[in-house]
Amino acid sequence: xSGIERKMTxxxxxxxxxxxxxxxxxxxxxxxxxxxxxxxxxxxxxLGDALALTDVQVRKDLACLGALGHAGIGYDTNELVxxxxxxxxxxxxxxxxxxxxxxxxxxxxxxxxFAAKRxxxxxxxxxxxxxxxxxxxxxxxxxxxxxxxxVARHGIRLALVAVPGPAAQAVVDRLSKAGIxxxxxxxxxxxxxxxxxxxxxxDLAIQLEQLAFQVRAGK
Amino acid sequence: xSGIERKMTxxxxxxxxxxxxxxxxxxxxxxxxxxxxxxxxxxxxxLGDALALTDVQVRKDLACLGALGHAGIGYDTNELVxxxxxxxxxxxxxxxxxxxxxxxxxxxxxxxxFAAKRxxxxxxxxxxxxxxxxxxxxxxxxxxxxxxxxVARHGIRLALVAVPGPAAQAVVDRLSKAGIxxxxxxxxxxxxxxxxxxxxxxDLAIQLEQLAFQVRAGK
DNA sequence: TCCTGTGAAATGCTTCACAGCG
DNA sequence: CGCTGTGAAGCATTTCACAGGA
Numbered sequence: 358x359s360g361i362e363r364k365m366t367x368x369x370x371x372x373x374x375x376x377x378x379x380x381x382x383x384x385x386x387x388x389x390x391x392x393x394x395x396x397x398x399x400x401x402x403x404l405g406d407a408l409a410l411t412d413v414q415v416r417k418d419l420a421c422l423g424a425l426g427h428a429g430i431g432y433d434t435n436e437l438v439x440x441x442x443x444x445x446x447x448x449x450x451x452x453x454x455x456x457x458x459x460x461x462x463x464x465x466x467x468x469x470x471f472a473a474k475r476x477x478x479x480x481x482x483x484x485x486x487x488x489x490x491x492x493x494x495x496x497x498x499x500x501x502x503x504x505x506x507x508v509a510r511h512g513i514r515l516a517l518v519a520v521p522g523p524a525a526q527a528v529v530d531r532l533s534k535a536g537i538x539x540x541x542x543x544x545x546x547x548x549x550x551x552x553x554x555x556x557x558x559x560d561l562a563i564q565l566e567q568l569a570f571q572v573r574a575g576k
Numbered sequence: 577x578s579g580i581e582r583k584m585t586x587x588x589x590x591x592x593x594x595x596x597x598x599x600x601x602x603x604x605x606x607x608x609x610x611x612x613x614x615x616x617x618x619x620x621x622x623l624g625d626a627l628a629l630t631d632v633q634v635r636k637d638l639a640c641l642g643a644l645g646h647a648g649i650g651y652d653t654n655e656l657v658x659x660x661x662x663x664x665x666x667x668x669x670x671x672x673x674x675x676x677x678x679x680x681x682x683x684x685x686x687x688x689x690f691a692a693k694r695x696x697x698x699x700x701x702x703x704x705x706x707x708x709x710x711x712x713x714x715x716x717x718x719x720x721x722x723x724x725x726x727v728a729r730h731g732i733r734l735a736l737v738a739v740p741g742p743a744a745q746a747v748v749d750r751l752s753k754a755g756i757x758x759x760x761x762x763x764x765x766x767x768x769x770x771x772x773x774x775x776x777x778x779d780l781a782i783q784l785e786q787l788a789f790q791v792r793a794g795k
Numbered sequence: 796t797c798c799t800g801t802g803a804a805a806t807g808c809t810t811c812a813c814a815g816c817g
Numbered sequence: 818c819g820c821t822g823t824g825a826a827g828c829a830t831t832t833c834a835c836a837g838g839a
Contacts, residue, residue, distance in 0.1 A: 370793045376830070378789060382782040387766055400798065407766055412798095413832065420800060429798045429839040446788040453784070464683030470764050470781040476788075514791055515784070539791035541784055545689050547606055547626055555790040557783050562689040563601040564776050565672070565734070565760055569665040569695075570597060571774040572733055572758040574589045593808070619820065631820090632810065639822060647821045648817045 370444065377418045383408055384419070385441040392434040400431035451476045452511055454537075456528050457519035458483035458498045461543055465517055466496070478517070480507050508535040515539045522546040529556070589663065596637045602627055603638070604660040611653040619650035670695045671730055673756075675747050676738035677702040677717045680762055684736055685715070697736070699726050727754040734758045741765040748773070 373381075387407050391399055401415040408415075419425060419432065422440055426432050442448040455466055455478050465471075466478055478496055486500040499507065507513075516537045520528050525544035532540060533551035542548055542558040550556040592600075606626050610618055620634040627634075638644060638651065641659055645651050661667040674685055674697050684690075685697055697715055705719040718726065726732075735756045739747050744763035751759060752770035761767055761777040769775040 370789075374830070379786065382779075382785050383766070386764070386779075386782070390765070402798085409768070411832075413800095414830095416799060417801085417831080424800070426799045427839080428800085428837075429796080431798070444789070445785050446792045447785055451784075451788055460683045460686045464679045465780070467679045468780060470779070471784060474781045474785055476781070476784050515787060517784075539787045541787050545605070546609070547602070549628070555787060557787050557790075559778065559780070559783055560601075560605075560689070561684070561687060561778070562693045562695070563605070564778055565670075565690060565695050565736075566601050566664050566666055566693055567598065568734060568758045568760050568774060568776050569670055570589075570663070571776075573665045595808070621820085630810075632822095633808095635821060636809080636823085643822070645821045646817080647815075648819055650820065 373421045377421055380408075380410070380414075380418050381441055381445060384415070385438065385445065385447075388432075388434055388438050388441065392438055397434050398427075398431045399434055399437075401426070403431070447474050449475065451515055452479045452513050453477065453515045453517060454480040454482060454504070454508060454513055455496075455517045455519065456482050456501075456504075456532070457521075457543075458485075459519065459521075462517075462519035465519055465543075476515070479511060479513070482507075504531070505535045508532075508537060513537065515541070517541050517543070519543045529554070592640045596640055599627075599629070599633075599637055600641075600660055600664060603634070604657065604664065604666075607651075607653055607657050607660065611657055616653050617646075617650045618653055618656075620645070622650070666693050668694065670734055671698045671732050672696065672734045672736060673699040673701060673723070673727060673732055674715075674736045674738065675701050675720075675723075675751070676740075677704075678738065678740075681736075681738035684738055684762075695734070698730060698732070701726075723750070724754045727751075727756060732756065734760070736760050736762070737767075738762045748775070 384404065387404060388399065401412040401419070405412045405415045416426065422444060425436060425440060439448070453476050455462055458466070458481050462481070462483070466481055471478065481496050481498045482501050482504050483498050484501055486498045514537060516532050516539070518525060518528055518540055522544045525542060525546050525548050529540055529542065529548050530551055533554045538554060540550065540554060540556045542556055545560045545562055548556065548558065603623065606623060607618065620631040620638070624631045624634045635645065641663055644655060644659060658667070672695050674681055677685070677700050681700070681702070685700055690697065700715050700717045701720050701723050702717050703720055705717045733756060735751050735758070737744060737747055737759055741763045744761060744765050744767050748759055748761065748767050749770055752773045757773060759769065759773060759775045761775055764779045764781055767775065767777065
């Protein structure tokens, strides 16, 4: 297959059901594991076993990207990795700003997992720019006043928000005005995304609470 | 349980649909916000507006806890807060161990949000116990050898795993043998939970990837 | 035979429409 | 009236069953 590469048509991404999109990231992660192990081809069954999904579900999901499987063989590891990166948007570099250089913020700043997916934290902002969060940071902590200019100058579209809860909504509103289009919010409060801004919120305490529920329910 | 209050029947928690359970944590967080503002009663409409959900969905969800609303009035803030805490399991203290005292691990150790929900990190374990992660920690970093004894002695049921990806599966297996029943995993790999262990995984890079997708798709 | 892809059935969740209470 | 609770309808997602290629 792939003489020179397959077509990479944009496809109708907006019609992929969101449960599928969430799983695509898992497929990608898993394909990369198998590829690193030198496995060139993978069946929907193998992939499903690894991720605790059925083989049919894997096939239905991957079919959303177009017919990429090979009957009798499975899916080509390299092909799927690049296809999934393309669909998910990680076939390009993304510059990101981080707001908040406290405990969580500095952990995010030095977290290696982002760089592995081509996300680069190019600016860190905090009310107190004196905070030198941790040892080796790629970026320096800047005062909030510099935010708008920095975002505009670098054409940044994504932001990580790791500020205290009470500050979060105002920060997100300000980011929106500065031109940010996507926010990954770690503040443990409900934040209403301004028009035109996509937001995903991760509340660590809520995740633990959900786990406690499952453990108690034996579910 | 407690004299006056409502009955707090266990109900059939295991039949609450999981999308509902995820939202219950959001309702709880929101009820607490309104309660802190001195608001004693809340309608499904108000709650829905705050969380970008329809009023019907809020009512259907809360109906899973039994008929707690008051027609013409709404839901009693105090009543719902304690009911939700009871259902979700945060009406009791949970002792938690943390495995991994690197960047993310030490941020988790000093994250205030857990304590606010009555989760207490009582032990931190790392291959390198010399790591004194950050300033004021409630717990000291212990060597991995002490894990089993510690978990057994304190009767701990929940663990946070913030170790490097390649170590995660082995750590989770070991935690399971030590008696842990629930794992909140931050390692960016697929981990298969041992029998009898509930697991929730949070992959920060995947969240950012999902956000990038949404931004690019304009969806 | 081992595999993918896909209509069709089954399931689960959300939304609608409305009965009923304070 | 305003607001809850709920059967029924409407949608979305998952699972089933099977056709067909290598």
